[in-house]
Amino acid sequence: MSRPVDSTDRLMSLYAMAVRLYPRAFREVYGASLRQTFRDALDDRTLSRRALIPLVLRDLALSLAKEHLAMLRDTFGRPALIFNALVLAALATVLAQALYTIPQQVLRLGANDPQIALADDLAAKLEQGIAPADAVSPGSIDIARSLTPFVIAYDDQGHPLASQARLDGAIPAPPSGVFDYVRQHGQDRLSWQPVRGTEHGVRIAAVVERVAPSGSAPGGFVLAGRNMREVESREHLVGQLALLAWIAMLGLISVGTAAFGWYSRPKISVARV
Amino acid sequence: MATGTVPAAPLSPAVFAILLSLAEGEKTGSPSTGPGRWGGKHGYLIMTDARRPQGGGIQMGPGTLYGSIERMMRDGLVEESGASDDARRRYYRLTTWGQSVLAAELGRLDAAVSSARSLGLIPQGGRS
Numbered sequence: 017m018s019r020p021v022d023s024t025d026r027l028m029s030l031y032a033m034a035v036r037l038y039p040r041a042f043r044e045v046y047g048a049s050l051r052q053t054f055r056d057a058l059d060d061r062t063l064s065r066r067a068l069i070p071l072v073l074r075d076l077a078l079s080l081a082k083e084h085l086a087m088l089r090d091t092f093g094r095p096a097l098i099f100n101a102l103v104l105a106a107l108a109t110v111l112a113q114a115l116y117t118i119p120q121q122v123l124r125l126g127a128n129d130p131q132i133a134l135a136d137d138l139a140a141k142l143e144q145g146i147a148p149a150d151a152v153s154p155g156s157i158d159i160a161r162s163l164t165p166f167v168i169a170y171d172d173q174g175h176p177l178a179s180q181a182r183l184d185g186a187i188p189a190p191p192s193g194v195f196d197y198v199r200q201h202g203q204d205r206l207s208w209q210p211v212r213g214t215e216h217g218v219r220i221a222a223v224v225e226r227v228a229p230s231g232s233a234p235g236g237f238v239l240a241g242r243n244m245r246e247v248e249s250r251e252h253l254v255g256q257l258a259l260l261a262w263i264a265m266l267g268l269i270s271v272g273t274a275a276f277g278w279y280s281r282p283k284i285s286v287a288r289v
Numbered sequence: 290m291a292t293g294t295v296p297a298a299p300l301s302p303a304v305f306a307i308l309l310s311l312a313e314g315e316k317t318g319s320p321s322t323g324p325g326r327w328g329g330k331h332g333y334l335i336m337t338d339a340r341r342p343q344g345g346g347i348q349m350g351p352g353t354l355y356g357s358i359e360r361m362m363r364d365g366l367v368e369e370s371g372a373s374d375d376a377r378r379r380y381y382r383l384t385t386w387g388q389s390v391l392a393a394e395l396g397r398l399d400a401a402v403s404s405a406r407s408l409g410l411i412p413q414g415g416r417s
Contacts, residue, residue, distance in 0.1 A: 038352070042359065046358075049351075050351045050352065050355055051377070053332040053336065053354065056331075056332075056333035057336070060333070060337070071348055071350055075350020075353050076352055078352070082356055086356070
């Protein structure tokens with residue numbers, strides 16, 4: 017069976033176009049050989065084109081996918097490259113965690129500052145025998161809404177004696193375990209949550225101090241507190257900035273790793289002897 | 290695949306067929322006989338060898354052939370001979386390491402065929 021020359025040329029042109037789809041490095045080394053081998057197959061009269069064309073189409077589909085995967089693996093899948101990227105990602109994660117934790121702790125610890133002084137002063141007054149009602153300045157601070165620091169005096173059993181604070185119309189009291197701890201350790205600094213919940217919860221930066229009995233003054237406790245809403249809002253902002261920094265660092269590492277992988281990719285060498 | 294350790298896993302059909310084709314050329318010395326070592330086989334000749342039942346019966350296209358050759362060269366199984374009757378054709382031949390790997394694979398297949406024959410899975414007089 018004679019084969020028209022223009023048909024062979026057309027098939028060769030199509031195959032040459034298909035060869036351009038191989039990864040550049042592979043194409044530069046084997047492109048001419050691929051075309052020549054296809055030409056040899058077209059010229060082989062023992063091989064019908066009905067058998068050859070499906071074979072070559074299937075081969076193109078499979079080998080194109082395989083060579084591109086191999087190129088990706090050689091470029092980006094090298095263990096040293098992945099190891100370096102993972103180490104950098106771990107460092108970025110630690111750094112981002114530190115970027116959040118350090119300012120968060122500074123903010124949280126700073127939120128206790130006025131309460132420490134307020135609790136110290138009130139405890140000193142009560143220990144001098146001043147009556148709680150006189151020692152605690154009058155006031156009615158709604159601790160769910162107000163950011164103003166407040167103080168409360170409790171007796172030795174934890175019952176409120178005088179308070180500037182109100183929560184739903186009543187004087188709030190921390191869990192009795194707090195008083196037990198302060199009875200043993202003298203002071204506690206805690207995040208007290210008189211109303212639970214993330215949306216409408218109330219969290220107080222509280223300092224609870226022991227009032228030692230002295231002379232006629234009975235022992236008890238004082239609590240100085242402040243709504244943490246503003247501090248937590250700043251902590252949330254710090255968290256968002258740290259998250260953005262983390263994502264940016266991971267993005268830079270990914271781009272840098274990809275670029276380094278691309279420029280340092282192994283080249284196909286033709287080892288002639 | 291590092292040279293020095295014969296692979297434990299079976300070779301892929303394409304790699305086996307290429308090794309077999311080149312080994313056959315080493316034995317027969319055809320078609321390209323140079324002044325020193327055998328000149329090797331070019332791509333299409335390897336493909337036609339692979340198509341034959343005794344060559345593995347593999348329908349292999351040019352992409353699979355050269356992709357396999359690339360990896361086999363990287364693994365040190367084959368090398369370019371440098372012989373050429375046409376600038377567009379490259380000739381390949383087995384390395385000593387490639388011969389060892391092929392021998393190991395043939396030994397593995399031979400053991401499997403012997404076992405199958407002893408179990409009566411292959412008719413008496415059948416090819417091995």
